Amino acid sequence: MMIVIDYDAGNTANVLRALAQVGVEARLSANPQEILASDGLILPGVGAFPTAMQELEKRGLVSVIQEAVADGKPLLGICLGMQLLLESGLENGQNSGLGLIPGVCRRIPDQAGLPVPHMGWNDLQIQQSSALTAGLEGQSVYFVHSYYTDVPKEYLDVTADYGLPIPAMIHRGSVFGCQFHPEKSGAVGLGILEKFKEYVYENTARYRYQRRPGRPPF
Numbered sequence: 001m002m003i004v005i006d007y008d009a010g011n012t013a014n015v016l017r018a019l020a021q022v023g024v025e026a027r028l029s030a031n032p033q034e035i036l037a038s039d040g041l042i043l044p045g046v047g048a049f050p051t052a053m054q055e056l057e058k059r060g061l062v063s064v065i066q067e068a069v070a071d072g073k074p075l076l077g078i079c080l081g082m083q084l085l086l087e088s089g090l091e092n093g094q095n096s097g098l099g100l101i102p103g104v105c106r107r108i109p110d111q112a113g114l115p116v117p118h119m120g121w122n123d124l125q126i127q128q129s130s131a132l133t134a135g136l137e138g139q140s141v142y143f144v145h146s147y148y149t150d151v152p153k154e155y156l157d158v159t160a161d162y163g164l165p166i167p168a169m170i171h172r173g174s175v176f177g178c179q180f181h182p183e184k185s186g187a188v189g190l191g192i193l194e195k196f197k198e199y200v201y202e203n204t205a206r207y208r209y210q211r212r213p214g215r216p217p218f
Contacts, residue, residue, distance in 0.1 A: 002200065003038040005065070006030040007055045009045035009080065011183070018183035022194045032064040040200035041065070041073060045080030049089035049105055049147065052080055053097065062098060069100055074174040074200045079145060082170065082177030086149055101172045103151035111163040117146040122160040122168075122180075130157045130171045131199045132178075132192050141168070141185040149179065174203065 004015055006028045019026045019042070026042070027034070035041065043065070045052055056062050069075055077085045086097045089105035097105070108116045121140045126133050136158060143160065149167045158169035160180075170177045176196065182189030 002026040002040045003035050004028045004042045011044050011046050014183045015044045024197050030059050035064050039204045041075045043077045043081035049091040050095040074203050076196050077177040082179050085177050100175045105147050106150050114163045118162050119144045124158050127156050132195045139188045141180040143180045
């Protein structure tokens with residue numbers, strides 16, 4: 001079972017519908033026990049960085065998400081959910097994020113002919129491979145955002161050109177992020193969710209194998 005983390009961030013119905021299309025059994029939940037017992041997690045989101053972090057704090061979910069990731073549970077952040085993975089964000093002042101991937105969330109700079117928010121379809125350029133990037137070079141996906149994730153290059157998997165190389169996908173270990181909306185990106189987006197599903201269930205099988213009696217860890 002995958003859990004879509006519930007913190008009143010919007011867009012969860014579309015995410016759940018897309019997951020069902022790729023055969024994922026998923027449920028919307030803010031219950032810490034369900035989150036910790038899940039096979040994998042999805043952190044969606046639209047809105048403002050500080051408001052989202054305040055809501056996660058109010059529900060007691062910041063430490064729960066951090067504990068789940070520390071235990072090796074795969075996590076996919078979508079749009080604002082990807083931004084929250086970072087150490088901090090600069091929307092309406094400096095605010096702490098979940099601290100799962102080094103970096104700072106910054107506003108997209110104003111440039112002639114490029115309105116902010118960045119809204120619409122953009123092509124992807126792969127910078128390095130991850131479990132989710134196969135077949136994405138040159139594919140087009142749907143973005144809606146005003147801030148971008150400024151991360152060290154070792155965590156940057158995919159970019160899109162919007163006057164600067166906008167980080168479109170990042171990852172560190174079992175934590176992944178998509179700045180665009182895979183649930184609104186047609187077959188390409190569904191393919192990414194399918195890859196995340198495969199990664200989650202491979203990870204679950206490995207986790208269970210490691211904990212079989214008499215089995216040494218890998």
